Amino acid sequence: MVAVRKILPAAFICVVLAYLYAPIAVIVIFSFTTSPRLSMPIEGLTLAWYANAFANPLISTALRNSLVLAVISAVLAGTMGAAFAFWLVTIKRARVRATLLTASLMPAIVPLLVIGIALAVLFRGIGMQQGLLNAAIGHVLISLPFVVLTMNARLESFDFSVLEAARDLGATPSRAFRDITLPLIRPSVIGAAMLAAALSLDEFVVTWFNVGNQQTVPVLVWGLMRRGIDPSINAIATVLLSVLVCLVVASNIINRKKAK
Amino acid sequence: MTTAVEIIGVRKLFGATTALERVDFEVGAGEFVSLLGASGCGKSTLLRIIAGFESPSEGRVRIHGEDVTRLPPERRPTNLVFQRGALFPHMTVRENVGYGLKVKGWARTRIDARVEEMLALVRLEGFGDREPGQLSGGQAQRVALARALASEPQVLLLDEPLSALDLKLRQQMQLELRAIQKRLGATFVFVTHDQTEALVMSDRIAIMNNGRIVQHGTPREIYRRPNSVFVSNFIGATNLLRGTVDTRNGQASLQTGSGSYVIPATEMHLESGQRMVLSIRPEAVRLQGEGARVNGLVTEIIYQGNNVRVGTRLDPDTIFWAEGRDDEFDGIAVGDTVALGWAEDAATILEDDGT
Numbered sequence: 001m002v003a004v005r006k007i008l009p010a011a012f013i014c015v016v017l018a019y020l021y022a023p024i025a026v027i028v029i030f031s032f033t034t035s036p037r038l039s040m041p042i043e044g045l046t047l048a049w050y051a052n053a054f055a056n057p058l059i060s061t062a063l064r065n066s067l068v069l070a071v072i073s074a075v076l077a078g079t080m081g082a083a084f085a086f087w088l089v090t091i092k093r094a095r096v097r098a099t100l101l102t103a104s105l106m107p108a109i110v111p112l113l114v115i116g117i118a119l120a121v122l123f124r125g126i127g128m129q130q131g132l133l134n135a136a137i138g139h140v141l142i143s144l145p146f147v148v149l150t151m152n153a154r155l156e157s158f159d160f161s162v163l164e165a166a167r168d169l170g171a172t173p174s175r176a177f178r179d180i181t182l183p184l185i186r187p188s189v190i191g192a193a194m195l196a197a198a199l200s201l202d203e204f205v206v207t208w209f210n211v212g213n214q215q216t217v218p219v220l221v222w223g224l225m226r227r228g229i230d231p232s233i234n235a236i237a238t239v240l241l242s243v244l245v246c247l248v249v250a251s252n253i254i255n256r257k258k259a260k
Numbered sequence: 261m262t263t264a265v266e267i268i269g270v271r272k273l274f275g276a277t278t279a280l281e282r283v284d285f286e287v288g289a290g291e292f293v294s295l296l297g298a299s300g301c302g303k304s305t306l307l308r309i310i311a312g313f314e315s316p317s318e319g320r321v322r323i324h325g326e327d328v329t330r331l332p333p334e335r336r337p338t339n340l341v342f343q344r345g346a347l348f349p350h351m352t353v354r355e356n357v358g359y360g361l362k363v364k365g366w367a368r369t370r371i372d373a374r375v376e377e378m379l380a381l382v383r384l385e386g387f388g389d390r391e392p393g394q395l396s397g398g399q400a401q402r403v404a405l406a407r408a409l410a411s412e413p414q415v416l417l418l419d420e421p422l423s424a425l426d427l428k429l430r431q432q433m434q435l436e437l438r439a440i441q442k443r444l445g446a447t448f449v450f451v452t453h454d455q456t457e458a459l460v461m462s463d464r465i466a467i468m469n470n471g472r473i474v475q476h477g478t479p480r481e482i483y484r485r486p487n488s489v490f491v492s493n494f495i496g497a498t499n500l501l502r503g504t505v506d507t508r509n510g511q512a513s514l515q516t517g518s519g520s521y522v523i524p525a526t527e528m529h530l531e532s533g534q535r536m537v538l539s540i541r542p543e544a545v546r547l548q549g550e551g552a553r554v555n556g557l558v559t560e561i562i563y564q565g566n567n568v569r570v571g572t573r574l575d576p577d578t579i580f581w582a583e584g585r586d587d588e589f590d591g592i593a594v595g596d597t598v599a600l601g602w603a604e605d606a607a608t609i610l611e612d613d614g615t
Contacts, residue, residue: 161346164313167333168340169360169411179359183350 024241031234049235059236062220065132066201069216073139073200078193080140081147082185088148089155101152108145115142116209123210130212138206143196150195154188187254194251198244262324264289264415264447265310270319272305272471279305281471282319287415289324292441292448294458297468298494303451304419306468310449311340311417324414334363339408341418345400347392353379353403354388360411378406381440398429405437409444416441418450422457434460455495459483467491489610492539499542499580502612505534514538514609518574519554524605535612542569542583544606547592548599556580558596561589572598 034044053059084104091097107115115138123134162184166176204218211219217240221233265287272280280302287293295303308314310321312333320329328336339360347356357378358371366374379385382402392400401421408416418437422430438461441448452458458465459479466476475487486492489500503516505523512523512530521538523530530536556572559579568589570582582589582600592598 159344159346161342161344162348164333165340165342165346165348165407166359166363167313168311168338169407170334170363171359172334175363179363180348 027234028238028241030231031238033231049231050239053232053235053239056232058215058220059217059232062215062217065214066217068132069136069139069203069207070197070200072136073143074193074197076140077143077147077196078189081144081192081196082151082189084144085148085151085155086181086185088152089158090160101148104148105145107141108149112142112203112205116206119206120209130210132211132214134210134212135207135214135216138210139200139203140196142203142206143199146199147192147196150192151185151188155185158185191251191254194247194254198247198251201244201247202240262289263287263322264291264324265449266320266322267306267310268320268322270306270309270316270321272302272309272314273317278471280309280316283471283473285466285473285476287447287449289447290445292438292450292461292463294450294452294462294465295468296452296455296458296465296494298453301468302471303453303468307340307417307419307449307451310415311338312336313340337414338417339411339413341401341404341408341416341421343420344424345392345404345421347395347400347403347407349392351392352388353384353390353392353395356392356403357388357407357410359407364411374410375406378410381409382406383436397425398433401425401433405440409440409446413446415447415449418448420451420453423452423454430457431460437461459495465495467494469494484608486539486608486610489537489539489613492608492610497542497581497583499540499545501538501540501578503536503538505530505532505536507532516578518578521553521607522604523609524607526609528609528611530609537610537612539608539610540602540606542581544602545580545582545600546584546602547582547588548601553601554580555597555599558592558594558598561592561594570598572600 031049032045032047034046034048088097088100088104091100119134119138119141120130123130128134162180163176166180167173171179202218203216204222207216208219208222215223217236221236224230224233263286265285267283267285270280270283271278283302283306295306297303305314309316310323312328312331312335316329320327322328323337333340348359351359354372354375357375361371361374375388376385379388382405384399384402384406387395387399387403392403395403401424404421422433422437425433434457437448437450450458450461459482462479464476465479465482466473467482468474469490475482475491477485482491483495486495492498493500501514501516501518501521503514503521506513506515506520507530514521514523514536516538523536523538554572554574556574558570559573560569560571562569562571563586566585567583568586570589570592571579572582574580580600
């Protein structure tokens with residue numbers, strides 16, 4: 001009985017983890033196998049699908065577009081979110097601060113479908129052609145709340161007395177910002193920007209409604225999937241996965257360093 | 261003595277709450293003045309008004325004659341040592357200490373020389389390349405002090421800089437701070453809630469309560485001649501006997517539940533029937549002493565090493581404390597009835613302000 005009671009939770013945890021990771025493992029493994037179909041046992045290993053994927057001009061264009069969107073999201077959402085969070089924490093009245101924070105986070109729980117359609121309708125209304133620019137505006141919008149959230153968490157522990165100390169020692173507000181604030185919050189801003197890039201890279205719904213006939217990696221993959229599963233898709237997905245994992249891990253490391 | 265800081269009719273409101281009620285106060289050049297009070301009494305607000313981080317709702321602040329009321333902190337000849345140091349975590353100790361000089365545009369070599377001088381002053385030679393994260397609490401506060409002193413402020417402001425340190429270190433830093441202040445001949449305005457700290461360090465203490473300076477004077481004046489029940493309670497321990505004045509037989513006395521006590525000579529005008537309080541320091545109370553005045557039942561004996569404190573019950577509501585050397589209370593036990601006395605002029609008569 002005792003043994004069962006001990007084994008049961010362990011087994012349950014293993015099952016849940018397997019459930020979480022099995023699909024990912026499958027796609028990574030099959031991006032390296034020779035067989036074009038998903039079948040066991042594995043016959044041989046190859047990098048052909050990667051070569052295939054990168055040789056496809058559609059895929060390389062999509063990859064470039066995705067990277068452009070990711071960079072735009074990182075830079076714009078990163079700076080806007082950081083500035084917003086920074087001014088937010090300087091608000092003295094706690095209730096006003098909490099209300100503004102909640103207001104800035106709300107879009108994160110609005111369904112992407114709603115945001116996507118709303119943006120499409122809006123852009124149409126003001127006569128903006130669908131395209132990368134529209135998608136970029138959408139990407140910045142959906143990553144902004146997450147940037148504000150992570151920046152806010154970091155800044156809550158920011159010791160504002162160091163800014164007062166700088167002023168006290170003769171620095172003007174702008175000098176204090178340059179010498180003290182910026183170096184201190186830079187790692188958090190970079191971490192938050194990487195998160196924004198990660199969110200942008202795999203964004204599909206908002207992109208699909210606004211990008212028009214341009215391609216990003218998720219939109220392209222979705223298109224390819226409709227014609228059956230090509231193992232190149234496994235390769236693209238694995239590339240996307242590794243980029244995202246790198247971004248998230250780097251973002252965490254940077255943020256943790258700051259926390260010390 | 262010239263005046264370093266003048267606070268003229270300063271009031272400060274935060275929304276509907278009043279942090280300071282019309283404070284008028286002066287600090288002389290070269291003086292070590294402590295602003296002493298419990299948290300929320302307005303002492304830190306007053307300090308921040310002098311530093312320029314808060315602007316007064318009314319009134320003026322002058323430093324060495326110059327009106328600085330509207331000047332931002334970076335243009336005031338004051339520097340502040342913050343409660344928790346507020347060292348720049350991304351700079352070395354040397355960069356921290358030299359920051360104010362760098363901002364002022366000093367040449368590199370001159371900054372370096374000055375920084376070394378400051379580090380020597382706070383006895384941290386060789387710590388220049390450390391990061392603030394590698395310093396102990398006491399070292400960090402010394403760096404903060406060196407940083408604030410580096411640009412030779414006309415007035416140094418200190419906002420409870422020792423409160424985060426443990427007792428031994430705090431006591432040592434108190435003496436060091438005092439020595440540095442004397443050596444430089446600088447004006448220090450020191451905020452603290454610790455009455456011992458204020459007594460040990462200050463030339464003058466200003467006691468604050470509810471946004472007012474309720475009494476100021478030398479530590480001795482404040483301790484010996486508190487002007488209110490609040491001050492006598494706040495500075496040191498004291499015994500308070502409450503009662504009504506009786507002046508009928510020439511000598512004023514205070515009638516209390518536990519007996520009648522002689523009121524020492526006072527400038528106050530006393531009338532029979534007035535509610536007053538007699539304050540007697542425990543260390544002024546002697547066993548059997550000359551003309552024992554009260555009898556009390558010993559309820560507590562607290563051994564403190566150098567001293568012994570004895571608590572006696574005079575009546576159901578009054579515990580009366582005596583404090584003295586160990587040998588003075590030899591042979592006394594809880595449950596004994598003892599006679600206690602004090603020199604008449606060791607008592608202070610105060611108005612009963614209900615505190």
